[in-house]
Amino acid sequence: MTMVTEIESKVMAAKKASIILSSIRTGEKDKALEAIARALDNNRSSILQANEKDLENAEQLKREGKLSQALVDRLKVNDKKIDSMISGIRDVMTLDDPSGKTISSIELSEGLNLCKVTCPIGLIGVVFESRPDVVPQIMSLCLKSGNAVIFKGGSEALYSNKALFDVMIEALRNTGTIPYDAFHLMETREEVMDILRMDQYIDLLIPRGSNDFVRFIQDNTRIPVLGHADGICHVYVDEAADLDKAYNVCFDSKVQYPAVCNAMETMLVDHTVASRFLPEMAQRYMEAGVELRCDDESFSILENIKGLKLKRASEDDWKSEYNDLILSVKLTNSMAEAIDHINSYGSHHTDAIVTEDEQKKAEFISLVDSSSTIINASTRFADGYRYGKGAEVGISTNKIHARGPVGMEGLVIYKYVLIGNGDTVADFENTGKKKYTHRKLDISLENMLNLKTDKKVM
Amino acid sequence: MTMVTEIESKVMAAKKASIILSSIRTGEKDKALEAIARALDNNRSSILQANEKDLENAEQLKREGKLSQALVDRLKVNDKKIDSMISGIRDVMTLDDPSGKTISSIELSEGLNLCKVTCPIGLIGVVFESRPDVVPQIMSLCLKSGNAVIFKGGSEALYSNKALFDVMIEALRNTGTIPYDAFHLMETREEVMDILRMDQYIDLLIPRGSNDFVRFIQDNTRIPVLGHADGICHVYVDEAADLDKAYNVCFDSKVQYPAVCNAMETMLVDHTVASRFLPEMAQRYMEAGVELRCDDESFSILENIKGLKLKRASEDDWKSEYNDLILSVKLTNSMAEAIDHINSYGSHHTDAIVTEDEQKKAEFISLVDSSSTIINASTRFADGYRYGKGAEVGISTNKIHARGPVGMEGLVIYKYVLIGNGDTVADFENTGKKKYTHRKLDISLENMLNLKTDKKVM
Incomplete structure (x- = not known):
């Protein structure tokens, strides 16, 4: 028997509390969410003061070249950000509780009934860089769904994370109903690896941070990881494309917000429309400051346009997520070639086709192995809020x-x-006294249990 | 760039073929299943001959003490087993195709519609010991659901696996519609570790074999593993139990088939009913040849019954899956204590309560963190066929x-x-020209695409 570390004891406590949390009724969870939202509103000054401390340290590190301006920006908390944390929590209150729902029910035999019922996963590990707003956001989603959470933020946001977490835990403690031991914030730097090793207790990891950060997490744990490292998204402009739609979709997919995972990184263009489509498209990109990295065929179509930021693409460009105003461009001889490129080089995140051909729409959807496949719309729509x-x-x-x-x-x-x-x-399979009926029922677990009390079942 | 090994090239070929397979229509897949079933029927002698070879080798290894009789038994294929392989495949034909189903659909804005549609996972790795019947069983389930498969069996079943696989692949080849490159059987011994490393291509692993075998797979791969190692299941006899039900449930859970994962390994008994319940229960177990390993309290209740196979339990017994006619027994002071024991020592597989108390039923269901929680029925019901x-x-x-x-x-x-x-x-979030409606639709992907052709969409 090895010694139980402080971290381990926190994780074990959270796991234990997760069982209680899983049985708390929706109404109590919503009250707790409102309490958290109010507590954040009432404790703005202490949160902002703590964030000030982190920002001072961050500025120092920036001067020493150890932290980028982008990271400092993401660290910043102001009143507007607190407003959006609060409204985010209140949004979660309005959402359906996803746990305790009867998915299906079936009679196995007379008087022997089976229900399939949703329940929380258990204990979620959240490992994140910089952004302190991850704490209230994930806390509210996990609380509403009945999951316990171990948070591990970066040292650069130490004071901000702690201030936010403490305010929320104090609010939970005051509810008197929520097992607040279900939520812990880890503080020291060494604990990331410790958390990644706790596959015995932690059921799911949610990493938030840069691609490299997420990849590090994925590569160093046996716990399932919910997320993605790369976002190498494509738009394929088919020979049957409506070119006006193609201009808009390709422009929006690259330019509307290039720093995110669902922005397009490679534009694939069918060779039959390339000479009609590319010059005008390149003109629009030029006005937005987009650099184009072209294969030989597309390069030769564009090389005489004045003022274009134009380079030749290398093999590496097909594998690159620029997260910037840079786009690789490749001509293809068929939709099949485009699909093959997407499945081989893409990150299976979000890929779009622009076409008016109904058959090709169906084939693209079926054969592109990505989490979102899009017809005649921007890749930027692939997002939880936009998806409703x-x-x-x-x-x-x-x-x-x-x-x-x-x-x-x-x-x-x-x-x-x-x-x-x-x-x-034995009554079914040894003596044959009984027989399986496997009759579908349409009855919830509550009704099946014939519960007269108002106690939550799941 | 490292050299592509023969194994890797097979895996890459299967991955590529998985994309085509995912778009094959249900009717074609069912035809292929029927072709496989017939081919097995028509090639009985070559399959039995190949199995004979494996059995000869196995008998030799058994004589050398390198293989157990149980493993030899599981290796054996006869006409009855081929019959059940064939009827298993025909059962799969009658099941619904799980892929290509529209789960939900929503209008994001006028003319911009989102569908959530089921699709195959992709490439499944199946790693198994002994039982050659795994090959037709998993092959048919994966083919019907549209998934590619890499099989890796043990060397003890080399000839049987190859004969079964070759017969099925030949049948698939003759269909002319199924991309048979989606299915590969690995043959040499070294390849298990190679397969476990291929997380870039293999989306899910299904291990079939002993607990140690499954645990080895889980511990040596980053690919998600579908399965379980231990099956430490409990029955808790509550103070409000109907004892007649308790006798039946506890007897069946242990005795009906003790060698399997859903058999009970530990019986928990509320102390208030122990002296009424245990002597009669022990009598029944004695007649079935069950050895009891008891904590001090239950030991003292039973120690004077003549002929009982009775031992004192140690801490290790609460963590043991006997898979045999052995049962550990423990008294508890409350249902809470029983639930705590189950969540701490159990394998989160299947756990049952015997009680007539409605409130306790609800609490047990809610607080026991297991894949199946059972009220007043045997743990042995937790099984795909019995669950319909x-x-x-x-x-x-x-x-x-x-x-x-x-x-x-x-x-x-x-x-x-x-x-x-x-x-x-940009139309929604920069210019504000459009607004999200997020209106629920009740429309399938096929209808949304307005497909006039009979081509399968997913």
């Missing part, structure tokens, strides 16, 4: 559990509940 | 994706399909 989820846990490129923009539905799993009357398998 | 799934991929104790007995629904994920008309995010 109300709140986003993250975007996943996983092939199991949850894929694409993930809302609270990604924070629940299900369990089977079987209710009998002393039934034995 | 028609066919079982495996039983999962994972907390994400699929939990409990898993049917073909565990072999699909979903993708989002967004269909627009040249829509840009």
Whole structure:
């Protein structure tokens, strides 16, 4: 038996509390969310003061060249950001509780009934860089869905994270109903690796940060990771494209906000429309300051346009997420070639086609192996809020559990509940006294249990 | 760039073929299943001959003490086993195709519609010991759901696996519609570790074999593993139990088939009913040859019964999966103590309560963190066939994706399909020209695409 570390004891406490938390009723959870929102509103000055401390340290580190301006920006908390934390929490209050829902029910045999019911996953590990607003956002999503959380933020946001967390925990403590031991904030630097090793207790990891950060997490843990490292998204302009739609979709996918995972990084253009489409498109990109990295064929179409930021693409460009006003461009001989390029070089995140051909729409959707496939619209739409989820846990490129923009539905799993009357398998399979009916029911677990109390079941 | 090995090239070929396979229509897949079933029927002698070779080698290894009789038994293929392979495949034909189903659809804005549609996971790795019947079973489930498969069996079943696989592949080849490159059987011994390393291509692993075998797989791969290692299941006999039900449930859970994961390993008994319940229960177990390993309290109740196989339990017994006619027994002071024991020592597989108390039923269901929680019925019911799934991929104790007995629904994920008309995010979020409506639709992807052709969409 090894010694239990302080971290481990916190994680074990959270795991234990997660069981209680999973049985708290929706109404109590919503009251707790309102209490958290109010507490943030009432404690603005202490939060801003703590953030001031982090910002001073960050400025110092920036002067020493150890921190980028972008990271300092993401660290900053002001009244407007607190407003949006608060409204984010109140948004979560309005969303459906995803746990405790009967997915299906079936009669196995007379008086022997099976229910499949959603329940929280259990204990979520949240590992994040910089942005302190991750704390209230994930806290509210996990609380509403009934999951416990271990937070581990970066040292650069030490004071801000602690101030936010302490205010929220104090509010939970005052509710008297929420097992606040379900939520812990880890503080020292060494604990990231410790958390990644706790696959015995932590059921799911949500990393928030740069691509390299997420990849580091994915590469160093056996805990399932919900998220994505790369976002190498494509738009394919088909020979049957409406070129006006293509200009708009390609422009928006690259320019509307280039620093994010769902921005386009490579534009694929069918060779039959390239000479009509590319010059005008390049003109629009030029006005927005976009640099183009072209394969030989597209380069030769564009090389005489004055003022273009034009380079030749190398093999590396097809694998690059620029997150910037840079776009690689490649001509293809067919949709099949474009799809093959997308499946080979892409990150299975979000890929779009511009075409008017109904058959090609269906084929593209079917054959592109990405979490979002898009017809005649910008890749930038692939996002939890735009997809109508109300709140986003993250975007996943996983092939199991949850894929694409993930809302609270990604924070629940299900369990089977079987209710009998002393039934034995021997009666069915040894003596043959009973027979399986496997009759579909349309009845919730509550009704099946015939509960007269108002106690929450799941 | 490292050299591509032969194994890697097979895996890459399967991954590529998985894309084509994902778009094959249900009717074609069912035809292929029928072709496979017939081919097995028509090639019985070559399969039995190959199995004979494996059995000869196995008998030799058994004589050298390198293989157990149980393993030799599991290796054996006869006409009856081929019959059940064939009927298993025909059962899968009758099941719903789980892929290509529209889960939900929503209008983001006028003319901009989003569909969430199920699709195959992609490439499944199946790593198994002994039982050659795994090959047709998993092959049929994966083919029906549209997934490619890499099989890796043990060397003891080399000839049997190859004979079964070759017969099925030849049948697929003759269909002319199924991309048979989606299915590969690995042959040499070294390849297990190679497969476990291929997380870039393989989306999900299904291990079939002993607990140690499954644990080895889980501990040596970054690929998600669908399955479970331990099956430490409990029955808790509550103070409000109907004892007649308790006798039946506890007897069946242990005795009906003790060698499997959903058999009970520990019986927890409330101290208030112990002296009434245990002597009669022990008598029944004695007649079935069950050895009891008791904590001090239950030991003192039973020690004077003549002929009982009775031992004192140690801490290790609470963590043991006997898979045999052995049962550990523990008294508890409350249901809370029983639940705590189950959540701490159990494997989160299947746990049951015997009680007539409605409130306790609800609490047990809510607080026991297991894939199946059972009220007044045997733990042995936790199984894909008994749960009405028609066919079982495996039983999962994972907390994400699929939990409990898993049917073909565990072999699909979903993708989002967004269909627009040249829509840009800038129109919503920069110029404010458009507004999100987020109106729920009740329309399938096929209808949304307005497809006039009979081509399968997903």
